[in-house]
Amino acid sequence: MRMEKKEKSILDYETVSLDLEHHALVIIDQTQLPGKIEMLSLTDIKDIWEAIRLLKVRGAPAIGVAAAAGIYLAAEKIHTEDTQVFYSEFQQAKKYLATSRPTAVNLFWALDRMENVVRTHLTESVAKIQSLLQKEAVRIHDEDIEVCRKIGEYALELVKPGDGLLTHCNAGQLATVKYGTATAPMYLGMERGYDFHIFTDETRPLLQGARLTASELHAAGMDVTLICDNMSASVMKKGLVQAVFVGCDRVAANGDTANKIGTSVVACVAKQYGVPLYVCAPTSTIDMTLETGEEIPIEERDPEEITEMWYQARMAPESVKVYNPCFDVTDHDLITAIITEKGIARPPYRQAFEKMLQVTP
Template identity: 60%
Template structure:
């Protein structure tokens, strides 16, 4: 059985300068790769979760801003920059919580501003090069996160994870799933419990799918079953990804994550957040400052059913993320090492290594 880590690149640019995305909304029943070339198509793919996972969103945005800038008919740097800014603001509106989206777009802008003395063609080529760097660096970052996280785990551990922080959410390996893949290579024989992750079922559709494909021992559970598997001693560590880390260590991740952290604290199980340093937002003081995306109530009431599963016109509240308090987090695993409390000190020290 071949691991998808080796065979699937969920976001990449082909030789024809098309953005190739694995449509994650069709998994696990269909494996379809989209060929996108317009900024509207890429915005739609990000908003509708055809591409998802903070690193993958950032990579898609970087390629997207390059592809649209390439089409610009501007003949001066000022004109090109004006077009870039419009396209940047448009792409940034697709997912307000995922900081990697803004990080990648800002990095592309920084590269643009470094090339002011170059020709328009050279500037466009530089943007393509920068987008490629973002993708390749993410692969290395994810492997490094996996190595650091694996040092916290023992062979045979039961691991609980939420949403999907795997290879299809990144360039390769994933964040929270990276140590599971590396452990598989080294014979750790982890037993993984994957929360279904309502309402969009990323755990059921995506995590369970890719881990099963990789030959990992994975068991799917409903979100409200986490407490009992912890109580029964089946879980020795919780590993999750995240979309934004505040300066004090509060983390925003898929809705339901904070509840897991509270349960883990009660059962004295270590709770680790696996996140690239690009996800750390030092300008964001606490989780209270993180914008929480509210999505269409249809995702709760009828999106995944043949018929609506709630009364017609019932009110539904559908936040995509919640914030886990830093006091509930045992450690934040990054590519440069593991941050421990107090996070205001440890995170800044790690961020300084890459910025």
């Protein structure tokens, strides 16, 4: 009897990983999904910068993991025995990578964490520092899996079997190493027979909900329905959604949250129909240096993403004005709770974060 060879899905690959044998950052090129699965092996810091900037790797946690691996690979190529010279060149590489995306705080968190390894071991040899950087990059990768799993465990406490769930954009496995943040309860729920029905917004203009979230949840065998962004009110009004789970790229001290554009619209609709909205956020995305969401930098991207990217022919008049912010800020009073790997934070968020992070007011 001949066995049919099972075709691999995106879930059979790690979204982002460090290939120590070949000294490379390996990622799924998410700009090619869902049409084809293309793995990129990146060794040069310029290629890693471009991969982050052009959304070949995306999602706050995955960006952080990629940045850690990228700065390690850059440090590995610094050839000097002088630790001060090494540190200076390391800082230049760090500054360069930090310019790739402005909003996702995990990028800066990971780079700062890697720099701390260098700064606290300047009395060691350069070779020793490089070895420690490698271990830290691997640790950041491995920790991401555990963080997402814990977020999923806490999130499952807030729902029940058979619930309808809605998510926006992609805060799934493709935005992390495994499980995702907003999708972590969905993956864990599937393992435990919760039989969720999931609605995923297509998420214009980059269509991450359609291309990525729908693809990975469908590949996992979940009951998932793709809807246009402007259909969320319809499914909530009909009572088909019992909870909304979204990810985030940065959380201010008061609980205001920056996430993919359109999240604030979903939050307003959820509040109108009495549906709880939960933000799934690793503590690494909480930025206590920012008082409110008004201080979060919002990335603006190319007009062509709206007018041309997904069309055979241009779908807007030539020279028409285009406004294309990549994120919006959801006010804290629209958020039911913020789920982290350390527990569930509820309003008032500043006090909850200070206790959770053991920060002195």
